Amino acid sequence: MAAPTNHAPRTRNARGDGGRLGDEIVAAATRLLERLPEGSITLRAIAREAGITAPSIYRHFDSVGAILRAVIEVTFADLEVVLREPPPHGNAAERLEATCHRYLLFAQEHPEQYRLLFGGAWNASALPSEEAAERAERAEIGQDAFRVLVGRLDECITEGMSLSENSFADSAALWVGLHGLASLRRTAPLFPWPSELEHELIRSLARLE
Amino acid sequence: MAAPTNHAPRTRNARGDGGRLGDEIVAAATRLLERLPEGSITLRAIAREAGITAPSIYRHFDSVGAILRAVIEVTFADLEVVLREPPPHGNAAERLEATCHRYLLFAQEHPEQYRLLFGGAWNASALPSEEAAERAERAEIGQDAFRVLVGRLDECITEGMSLSENSFADSAALWVGLHGLASLRRTAPLFPWPSELEHELIRSLARLE
């Protein structure tokens, strides 16, 4: 509280920012998830990957949980970009299928990042004791990616290719199906997955004709 | 190789077995999963829960991974029992829905055990460097539980309540949908889940009339 005896409060610039920033820490953690499971992502491992010492991290984040929260935000944005990429030519149903396929590809190519977003670890335990405000904020996270799916289904409805009468509810079902497929294909790769499962799942849940 | 100089090889009984057995260790690990996430299940935590010292575990299991493998086997058997419980009266479609609901209830009531079975951690990283034989054996694990689902769908087909022409493929799709719902409901509890999603998902994927 002790106010400075000087006349005006000064606003100092952040200095090292631009060089060794919190962004680099988040990027390092994201990179680690390309080759290590979430459980191996420790504060020291992140520091090592970022090329800094462990205590430096505290200038930017309170805990590993806070870093992972930032990774989640960035990764959801990445996923949204992937989903929004203009799909190849084709009708609305083909564009929807292409978008769904990209979702599955993202999950396959970045399995640990995908698990971080949707695997449930962070919700149950990794980020305990959060405030109501954080919960509300988190409810928003990922919604933008989901809206891409809703938009594609709306196009199908407009073009008369889907029987859906509630694009939100049916997109939710579609998301559930896609997630189930992404998750189980990785967990149970030895299960004799029917070859047309992806296609049939999308058709059923999006109520494509 | 050095053969004993005695005449015949003697077969000794296991002694402590019946008291402090490998089964108790597996039960302790299972119990821990009722209140702790998988990442906190350490060899020492299991020993503590079982009321023995840490080194004692090595008489029964090589590693925590081996214990978790045993937990997985036991838990799959539990799940199968739950699914097989005679469903309440009703037609084939109602019985199928009741079985699906039990699946979802199991996931909800034992989230960490469910995650161990289907969450993908054990496949990717928790149990590394396994032999081909183990992989093949693991492909069998859980199949019995899945067959319950196939059986219920077959009943629907027999009673003319499902349009499915391939009960295996459609059961796989149904499983995918159930897993997706179980998983996402837990990961994203703040998402505005449509109330009829479970019912609609089952109807779509099982091709119920």
Add this chain to the structure above:
DNA sequence: TGTACATCAGTGAACGCGCGTTCACTGATGTAC
């Protein structure tokens, strides 16, 4: 323009902790005679 100084991102040493794992052991259990 030059100099003295305040700021503060990042360092390096140190800590206590819980972990997996090893080892020689103990003492109850069952066997041989």
Add this chain to the structure above:
DNA sequence: TGTACATCAGTGAACGCGCGTTCACTGATGTAC
């Protein structure tokens, strides 16, 4: 039936390791005058 002995499940002490976290520090960066 009684005794001496082999077996072996479980113990308790000890180890080295990586972890999160603390602390006083250093030295480059930008500011005041």
